[in-house]
Amino acid sequence: SQELEQSPQSLIVQEGKNLTINCTSSKTLYGLYWYKQKYGEGLIFLMMLQKGGEEKSHEKITAKLDEKKQQSSLHITASQPSHAGIYLCGAVRYQGGSEKLVFGKGMKLTVNP
Amino acid sequence: NAGVMQNPRHLVRRRGQEARLRCSPMKGHSHVYWYRQLPEEGLKFMVYLQKENIIDESGMPKERFSAEFPKEGPSILRIQQVVRGDSAAYFCASSPRTTFSLQETQYFGPGTRLLVL
Numbered sequence: 001s002q003e004l005e006q007s008p009q010s011l012i013v014q015e016g017k018n019l020t021i022n023c024t025s026s027k028t029l030y031g032l033y034w035y036k037q038k039y040g041e042g043l044i045f046l047m048m049l050q051k052g053g054e055e056k057s058h059e060k061i062t063a064k065l066d067e068k069k070q071q072s073s074l075h076i077t078a079s080q081p082s083h084a085g086i087y088l089c090g091a092v093r094y095q096g097g098s099e100k101l102v103f104g105k106g107m108k109l110t111v112n113p
Numbered sequence: 114n115a116g117v118m119q120n121p122r123h124l125v126r127r128r129g130q131e132a133r134l135r136c137s138p139m140k141g142h143s144h145v146y147w148y149r150q151l152p153e154e155g156l157k158f159m160v161y162l163q164k165e166n167i168i169d170e171s172g173m174p175k176e177r178f179s180a181e182f183p184k185e186g187p188s189i190l191r192i193q194q195v196v197r198g199d200s201a202a203y204f205c206a207s208s209p210r211t212t213f214s215l216q217e218t219q220y221f222g223p224g225t226r227l228l229v230l
Contacts, residue, residue, distance in 0.1 A: 004155075035221070042117070042204060043156075043221035088156065098169035100146065101206075101219060103156040 003027065004091055004104035012110040013079050021074040021107045023089035029069045031092035033101065038085045046074075046087075076109075084111045115140065117207050117222035118187075125228045126195050134190040134225045138207030145188045146219060147180060150202040159203075162188060195229045202226050 005024045013019050023032065031050050035043040047056045049065035049072060056063055060077045076083055086108050090101040118137040126132050138145050147159040158172040162182035173180065177195075182188040192199055203226075206219040 002155075033218070040226075042119075042223040043206075045218050045220060048218060090156070095169075095171065098161050100158040100161060100169065100172075101148075101156075102158065103148075105153075105155040 002105065003093075003102050004089055006087075006089060006104035006107045008107060009105070010108040010110075012112065015080060015111055015113050017079050019076050019079055019109070021076075021087055021109075023072045023074070023104055025070050025091055027070070027091075027093075029065065029072070029091050030094075032065055032072045033090040033092075034063050034072070034074055035088045035090060036085045037088060037106070043088065079109075079111045081111045081113055084109055117142075117205055117220050119203075119205050119222035119225050121225060122223060123226050123228070125230065127230050128196055129194050132192040132195050132199070132227055132229075134192075134203050134205075134227070136188040136190070136205030136207075136222060138188070138205075139220055142207035142209050142220075144208045144210065145182050146206040146208075147188075147190050148204045148206065150204060150224070152201070156204065159190075192227075195227075197229045200227055200229045 003026050007022045033048045034046040037043050047063045052067045052069045054065050062075045065072045086106040088103050088106045090103045093102050120135050143164050145162045148156040150156045160173050160180045161169040177193045179191045202224045204224045205222045208219045
């Protein structure tokens with residue numbers, strides 16, 4: 001089963017609408033990254049959250065890590081076509097003697113003008 | 114400051130050939146991670162390297178796959194005798210240090226899309 005579940009799997013919204021993406025972990029989150037990926041391109045770092053209750057914002061995107069540290073949400077206010085892409089959450093895992101990121105499958109966002 | 118660079122961006126190979134993927138980390142970064150993204154799946158960790166050392170290869174297939182990060186030059190992910198199931202996007206990420214508690218971010222390259230015919 002997937003360690004990180006993202007919901008919804010995809011979303012189509014009208015420009016100007018607000019939306020929220022969720023990332024739920026089966027294990028305690030020690031660090032949670034949000035990346036954005038456009039087709040054919042690499043991952044663009046958005047934000048990283050570490051502490052329960054922590055909230056960070058960048059332009060119109062706000063991410064929060066819940067108090068119990070097993071879920072994070074990403075909220076986009078007044079969505080624009082430039083927000084379209086695949087949003088990936090990645091969690092820090094300590095396995096095999098090193099740290100690595102495990103990712104959810106991503107949430108594909110389409111913003112219609 | 115150039116970002117993480119990967120080449121080639123696209124690679125087509127026939128079954129049985131070898132694929133060599135290159136990754137140049139960001140300047141000042143000595144930690145390199147390789148991930149694979151299969152169609153309809155998320156990114157999966159493959160291997161973590163520091164200069165001249167493989168730190169964690171727990172995500173690498175046991176056969177045909179190898180990685181290196183020499184003292185000079187880019188990191189190389191090598192796939193021998195490729196099969197159709199190797200078709201995927203391969204991403205490289207780099208960071209200056211490994212310790213996430215210091216909030217070191219992994220920065221990703223644009224990826225190499227491998228297609229095996």
